[in-house]
Amino acid sequence: MRRITTYGRSQPIYGEYDPAEQWYCIISGAALNYVVLADGRRRIVDFLLPGDFFGFSSRHRHHFGAAALVDGTTVASYPRRGVEAMADGDPRMARQIREIAFKRISRSQARLLALGRVTSLGKVGSFLTEMAQRSSEQPAEMVDLPMSRYDIADYLALSVETVSRAFSELKRCGAIRFRGMHRIQLIDPKLLEDGFDRPGLPKPIAARRNGSFQNAGDRRRHGLVVEPMPTD
Amino acid sequence: MRRITTYGRSQPIYGEYDPAEQWYCIISGAALNYVVLADGRRRIVDFLLPGDFFGFSSRHRHHFGAAALVDGTTVASYPRRGVEAMADGDPRMARQIREIAFKRISRSQARLLALGRVTSLGKVGSFLTEMAQRSSEQPAEMVDLPMSRYDIADYLALSVETVSRAFSELKRCGAIRFRGMHRIQLIDPKLLEDGFDRPGLPKPIAARRNGSFQNAGDRRRHGLVVEPMPTD
DNA sequence: CGATCGTTTGAGGTTCCTCAACAAGTGTGG
DNA sequence: CCACACTTGTTGAGGAACCTCAAACGATCG
Numbered sequence: 001m002r003r004i005t006t007y008g009r010s011q012p013i014y015g016e017y018d019p020a021e022q023w024y025c026i027i028s029g030a031a032l033n034y035v036v037l038a039d040g041r042r043r044i045v046d047f048l049l050p051g052d053f054f055g056f057s058s059r060h061r062h063h064f065g066a067a068a069l070v071d072g073t074t075v076a077s078y079p080r081r082g083v084e085a086m087a088d089g090d091p092r093m094a095r096q097i098r099e100i101a102f103k104r105i106s107r108s109q110a111r112l113l114a115l116g117r118v119t120s121l122g123k124v125g126s127f128l129t130e131m132a133q134r135s136s137e138q139p140a141e142m143v144d145l146p147m148s149r150y151d152i153a154d155y156l157a158l159s160v161e162t163v164s165r166a167f168s169e170l171k172r173c174g175a176i177r178f179r180g181m182h183r184i185q186l187i188d189p190k191l192l193e194d195g196f197d198r199p200g201l202p203k204p205i206a207a208r209r210n211g212s213f214q215n216a217g218d219r220r221r222h223g224l225v226v227e228p229m230p231t232d
Numbered sequence: 233m234r235r236i237t238t239y240g241r242s243q244p245i246y247g248e249y250d251p252a253e254q255w256y257c258i259i260s261g262a263a264l265n266y267v268v269l270a271d272g273r274r275r276i277v278d279f280l281l282p283g284d285f286f287g288f289s290s291r292h293r294h295h296f297g298a299a300a301l302v303d304g305t306t307v308a309s310y311p312r313r314g315v316e317a318m319a320d321g322d323p324r325m326a327r328q329i330r331e332i333a334f335k336r337i338s339r340s341q342a343r344l345l346a347l348g349r350v351t352s353l354g355k356v357g358s359f360l361t362e363m364a365q366r367s368s369e370q371p372a373e374m375v376d377l378p379m380s381r382y383d384i385a386d387y388l389a390l391s392v393e394t395v396s397r398a399f400s401e402l403k404r405c406g407a408i409r410f411r412g413m414h415r416i417q418l419i420d421p422k423l424l425e426d427g428f429d430r431p432g433l434p435k436p437i438a439a440r441r442n443g444s445f446q447n448a449g450d451r452r453r454h455g456l457v458v459e460p461m462p463t464d
Numbered sequence: 465c466g467a468t469c470g471t472t473t474g475a476g477g478t479t480c481c482t483c484a485a486c487a488a489g490t491g492t493g494g
Numbered sequence: 495c496c497a498c499a500c501t502t503g504t505t506g507a508g509g510a511a512c513c514t515c516a517a518a519c520g521a522t523c524g
Contacts, residue, residue, distance in 0.1 A: 035345060038426045043348050045341050058334040064341065087330075088323035095316065098326075101333035102290040108340035109277050109296065113267060115347045116275050116389035118481085120512070149471065157348035159513055164472055181471080181521085194270045350513085352480070381503060391481055396504055413489085413503075 002076045007031075007068035013075060016065040020057035022077040024066070026050050029073025030146040033064045034154070044155040046108070047147065049134055053100050070146050115157060121196035123156045124166040128176065129193045132186055141186045142179070234308045239263075239300035245307060248297040252289035254309040256298070258282050261305025262378040265296045266386070276387040278340070279379065281366055285332050302378050347389060353428035355388045356398040360408065361425045364418055373418045374411070 004027065007013060013024065013031060026048050033045040033054060045064050048054050054066060055077075068075075087094040114126040132143045145152070149167075153160045170176045175192055177185040186192060236259065239245060245256065245263060258280050265277040265286060277296050280286050286298060287309075300307075319326040346358040364375045377384070381399075385392045402408045407424055409417040418424060 033341075037345075043345055045344055056334045056337060058331060058338050063338060084327070087326060091320035091326070094319060094323070094326040094330075097330060098319075098333065099290060101330065101337065102288045105288060105333065105336050105340060106290050106295060108337060108344065109265075111344060112277055112340065112347060113269075113275055115344060118389070118511090148469095157350070160471080161473085161514085162512060165512095168472075350479095380501095392503080393482085393505080394480060397480095400504075 001082060002078050004074055004076055006072055006074045009068060009071045011068050013066040013068060014055065014062060016063070017061050018065075019060055020055060020062045021080050022055055023053060023080055023083055024055040024078075025053045025076045027074040027076055029071075029075075030069040031066055031073055031075065032069055032147070032151065032155075033066050035064050042154050043157070044151060046111075047131075047151075047155065053104070056101065056104070069151070119196050120156075120158055120162045120166045121169060123158060124152070124163060124170065125175070125192035125196055127152065127156060128184065128186060129189060132189065141189065143184045143186060145182045145184060233314060234310050236306055236308055238304055238306045241300060241303045243300050245298040245300060246287065246294060248295070249293050250297075251292055252287060252294045253312050254287055255285060255312055255315055256287040256310070257285045257308045259306040259308055261303075261307075262301040263298055263305055263307070264301055264379070264383065264387075265298050267296050274386050275389070276383060278343075279363075279383075279387065285336070288333065288336070301383070351428050352388075352390055352394045352398045353401060355390060356384070356395060356402065357407070357424035357428055359384065359388055360416065360418060361421060364421065373421065375416045375418060377414045377416060 005013075007029075014020075014022070016035065028050055030050075031048040031054075033048065035043045035045060037043060046054070047069070048066070055062070057063065083093075083097070087097055110130070114123060114130065117123050117126060128143060131145065132140055135144060147155075149160050149163050152158075153163045156163065158166075167176070170192070171178060175186070175188045175195075177187055179185050237245075239261075246252075246254070248267065260282055262282075263280040263286075265280065267275045267277060269275060278286070279301070280298070287294070289295065315325075315329070319329055342362070346355060346362065349355050349358060360375060363377065364372055367376060379387075381392050381395050384390075385395045388395065390398075399408070402424070403410060407418075407420045409419055411417055
C-alpha cells in the first residue's frame with residue numbers, strides 16, 4: 001500500500017505541475033514545497049518536517065514542486081486513489097484525513113500572519129518560533145534548522161542578506177544564541193514571537209508587552225465594532 | 233440541519249477563540265476572516281465570497297474571527313458534529329468535504345505567493361487578479377470590491393496610503409480603470425498578474441514577458457537542480 | 465591546496481511606512 | 495435643504511527598512 005523512498009539533498013520528490021497521484025508523508029529528514037516564479041525567483045511555500053503530510057491537490061495536478069532538504073530524507077507515498085477508496089469505506093480514516101487537511105489550513109493561515117509581519121526581525125522571529133513548535137511537542141528552546149539561509153529567505157520573502165542581518169541582530173540583543181550554524185537556542189521566545197513588529201521605533205530592544213487593544217475609535221475604523229452575536 | 237442567518241456590515245459571525253462548533257458557507261454578500269494582533273493591528277486572513285466555506289478548525293476553538301463585510305450578508309451554518317456524522321455515513325459527502333478543504337489549502341498557499349511579492353503594485357495586482365477569478369467562473373474583467381481600502385491594506389499587509397497610491401499608479405499606467413470607487417475594470421490582466429515584481433528597475437511600464445528561467449547557476453544556488461525522479 | 469558554496473558585513477539607492485493635510489462621500493439633525 | 499460630523503479615499507514630505515551590488519570570510523569537498 002505505502003511505498004518508502006529515500007531522497008538526496010535537493011532531489012525532487014515531485015515537480016511543479018506533475019499529476020497529483022500520490023499523497024506523501026515525511027518519515028525522516030526534511031523537505032520543502034516550492035514554486036519558481038516567472039522571473040526565475042523561487043518561493044518556498046512550506047517546509048515539511050517528519051510527520052507532515054503533503055501532496056494534496058484539489059485539481060489533478062500539483063501547483064507546487066516538492067524537494068528534499070537534507071540527504072537521506074525518507075518519504076512514504078500513498079496512491080491517492082487507494083487512500084480515497086479506503087476512506088470511503090472507513091469513516092475513521094476519512095476523519096483522520098480531514099483532520100490533517102484542517103491542520104494544514106491552520107498552518108498556512110498562521111503563516112500568512114508571519115509573512116504579513118512588518119519587520120525582518122519579526123519575520124525571522126516568528127519563523128524560529130514556528131520551527132521550535134513544529135520540531136517538538138513541548139516548547140523546546142533548541143531549534144535545528146535543516147535549511148540554508150537562502151531557503152529561509154525564500155520562505156520569508158526576504159533577501160539572504162536581510163535574513164543574515166536579522167540573525168545577527170537577534171543574537172546581538174540576546175534573543176537567540178548560536179549552537180553551530182544550523183542549531184539555535186531561543187533565549188527569549190516571547191520576544192521572538194511578538195516583539196519587533198513596529199518599524200520606525202526607538203529600536204526594538206525592550207519589547208512592548210501590553211497586549212491591550214487600541215482605543216475604540218481605532219477598532220471602529222477597522223470595522224471591528226464589537227456587537228452582540230445575533231441571538232438567532 | 234442548516235440554519236440561515238443574515239448579518240449587517242461589520243457584524244461578527246464568530247469571534248476569535250470562540251468554540252468551533254459550526255461550519256459556515258456564504259450564501260450572498262461577503263465576509264472576512266481576521267485576527268487582531270497583540271499591538272492592536274488587524275490582519276485579514278481571508279476574504280469570503282458566495283460559495284466559500286469557512287470556520288473549519290483542527291482544534292476545538294477558532295484561531296480567527298469572522299465578520300460580515302456588507303449589509304445583508306447571508307450565511308448558512310451547519311453544526312459540525314452533525315456534518316461529521318453525515319460524512320461518516322456518506323462517502324460522497326466526505327469526499328466533498330475533503331475537496332473543499334483541499335481547495336482551501338490551495339488558496340491559502342496561492343495567497344502566500346501574493347503576500348511574498350515584492351512591490352506594492354505586485355501585491356495589489358495579484359489581489360485584483362484573485363478577486364476577478366474568484367468572483368466569476370470565466371475570467372471577468374470587471375471586479376467588484378466589497379471591501380474598503382483599509383481592508384485591502386490589512387489583507388496585503390500594506391498601509392492604506394500605499395494601497396491607494398498603488399491603485400492610482402495602476403490607473404495611471406493604464407492597467408485598470410475605475411467604474412466607481414468599488415468597481416474596477418481590468419484593462420491588462422496579464423500585466424497585473426505577473427508584472428511589477430522587481431523593485432528598483434527602470435519603471436514597470438513594459439512588463440517582462442519572457443517566462444524563461446534564470447541560468448543553471450542560479451537554479452543550483454537555490455537548490456533546485458533538476459535531476460531525474462528516482463526510478464523506484 | 466584550490467574551488468565552490470554558504471554566510472556575513474558594508475555602502476548606496478529605492479520603496480514603503482508614518483505623519484499630515486485635504487478632498488470626496490455618507491449620514492444625522494436642525 | 496443645508497450645516498455639521500464622520501468616514502473613506504487621496505496626495506505630499508521625510509525618514510526607516512529592505513533590496514541590490516560588492517567583497518570578505520568560513521566551511522566543505524575533491
